[in-house]
Amino acid sequence: MNKLIIVEDIMQEHDVKGYFEILRESVIRSRLTMTAVFFKLASSPQGTDIERNQVNPQISAFLTSKIRKTDLLFQLADGVHWGIFFLQSSEVEAKAFLKRIFAILKREREYQQIALKASITEIRNNSVNFETLLDKNKQTLANDEQPIWSIEQVTDYRVQPMEQVKVSIIEQNAIFRKVLETTFTHLDIPHFTLDVATYDDGYSFLQSETYKTGHMHLVIMNDILPRKNGLEILHILREMPNEKKFIIYMMSERNSEGATLNAYEGGVDEFIVKPFNLRLLEAKIRRTFARFWL
Incomplete structure (x- = not known):
């Protein structure tokens, strides 16, 4: 029996596992989607290894010409399956890609020997390993x-x-601080759990060191606070190497253009003038977190 030819100019199954593990973890860190597409060469009853040896390089060359530079194409060890990892792409985009290349293969005479079927796996968590991913898709095909x-x-x-988010409420008024704490404790945001802590001044917040953890951190604070004021805290947080993890809402009783401008130039994400509607604050928070999953 003739041995199947494995095309050498694309990655092979044994080379891809390490890349997959890195990409899988980046899905969690970046909250982006990765989609895996697998193809199988559909064998006819009269199909032989020799015929497939002739078709395999043609399929590999065709797929290579159609993917983006950021996509990872590889061939499985059995010689009749191919895989592509599409980075930052959903199953909707992958399906559109498949329909487009299938139309080309069926239309062009030079590809008349090629017949494929495909499967799509959208990956949004890190619960799958490489071997399981291959097995599930090969079983499907x-x-x-x-x-x-x-x-x-x-x-x-x-x-x-679910991703844990630290929430720090820095408010000197005890009653309003409790209202905000209750609001955020019961706030339901898809894909996120909120770990709420409150502080009555800026110094106690900095002493807690909760802001030094690696979690995403929502800070809701007044611009004027005892001991360390809001603008000082804003400067400290925005000077940190991982400052992008902070979502900072600043509250103020000063309804002036100068106060608003100073806050935004200092790096706040939202500036809210007191008094304000709590439902409006909730809507703004939900919208802020929804953007992470668009």
């Missing part, structure tokens, strides 16, 4: 009832993990 040129979906890894 092994279904003889799946027609040629069809696209199946593996949906096991689409659920996004």
